[in-house]
Amino acid sequence: MKKTIDIISLGCSKNLVDSELLMGLMEANGYQVTHDSDDPQGDIVVVNTCGFINDAKEESINTILEFAQAKTEGRIEKLFVMGCLSERYLADLEKEIPEVDGWYGKFNYKHLLKDLNESENSEYSENSEIHRHITTPRHYTYIKISEGCDRHCAYCAIPLITGKHQSRPVAEILDEVRYLVGQGVKEFNVIAQELTYYGVDIDGKQHIAELIEKMADIEGVEWIRLHYAYPTHFPWELLRVMRDKQNVCNYLDIALQHISDNMLSRMKRYVTKQETYELVERLRQEVPGIHLRTTLMVGFPGETEEDFEELLAFTKWARFERMGAFAYSEEEGTYSAEHYEDDVPEDVKQRRLDKLMRVQQNISAEIEAEKIGTTQRVIIDRLEGDYYVGRTEYCSPEVDPEVLISFKEKELTIGEFYNVRITDAEEFDLYATTITY
Secondary structure (H helix, E strand, O other): OOOEEEEEEOOOHHHHHHHHHHHHHHHHOOOEEEEOOOOOOOOEEEEEEOOOOHHHHHHHHHHHHHHHHHHHOOOOOEEEEEEHHHHHHHHHHHHHOOOOOEEOOOOOOHHHHHHHHHHOOOOOOOOOOOOOOOOOOOOEEEEEOEEOOOOOOOOOOHHHHHOOOEEOOHHHHHHHHHHHHHOOOOEEEEEOOOHHHOOHHHHOOOOHHHHHHHHHOOOOOOEEEEEEEOOOOOOOHHHHHHHHOOOEEEEEEEOOEOOOHHHHHHOOOOOOHHHHHHHHHHHHHHOOOOEEEEEEEEOOOOOOHHHHHHHHHHHHHHOOOEEEEEEOOOOOOOHHHHHOOOOOOHHHHHHHHHHHHHHHHHHHHHHHHOOOOOEEEEEEEEEEOOEEEEEOOOOOOOOOOEEEEEOOOOOOOOOOEEEEEEEEEOOOEEEEEEOOO
């Protein structure tokens, strides 16, 4: 009888896709698999790690140690580790945590199944038709269109972990979308470390607009949302697709990081302050009503108070509908770690981060309040407490504001779309009632 396996996914949605692919492969080989269980009970545990920043690395190591202890105590039989952390630090981890039965990186996780089946003297099949085991609510999922990154920003360790940009074939992506539509998926969140680079590694041209247009033409695809664009050499044809295709959400996640020319140059972003202002202006002009999500960084080496004040002014001007921010954390092996001194004190980083987020919280509250009285199309994700919880096209799962509808009003169906009228707003949530026609 095959063993039961618990998969623990840490880090980003790209990691989650890898876990789902592994789960599909395991189930095709006769294993019973659970994902992110609150109380793992499997014979075998697989930890899919993140190695992006210090906090993520610490969480991954602590999780591995927790299950190493469980193995020592006889509560699990085997422990395997995969993902970004082991891709980057394999030799050190093997030496420091000998309780782990097998280490796999970012790209060779299929070997885990082969090795496991050989140890159990059972048959192993790697069927090309195996599909992902979706762990999100059945109506939405993530589609990863590429791996790696060619940008080499000064602070970022991703290229060190995942290597050069590799685009998936268009036909393969479209086949996956069709399969997932057949499984009931309606909403597709397109993800990549840098999606606007899609296709450049194949023939030197950006093909992201062409890919999204073909995805949008697949019957049953209700929403497509775009994550992790890059500001330099932005493919403007993508905005035409966004305007022409009703099922391509007016939403773009584009990390800008900073605005001062001093910081953009030191960060190796290859874009200027003026170009960034013009980019945001054009995005809003070409797609009226677009909601922009960005990520900003404070405390990068050499950041002065003047640099930070420029960033504050830019944030107030841009009025991003969604924004995250973080303080610089030095990552070994990156350009900034090797060439710059981490010279902004931690208390200054935190002060700047807090001030920036206070500005953004006020902007977010104002933007959400402007939606009161409007009609919005929402998809219902879940029933939680006294409310059905849904999202508009402007909201990505787990990171953006949600729409709350009283369950006492009428019975709604999880995974279905409804037109609602927004009745109230908080900083990060909206309240609504359904509209009956």
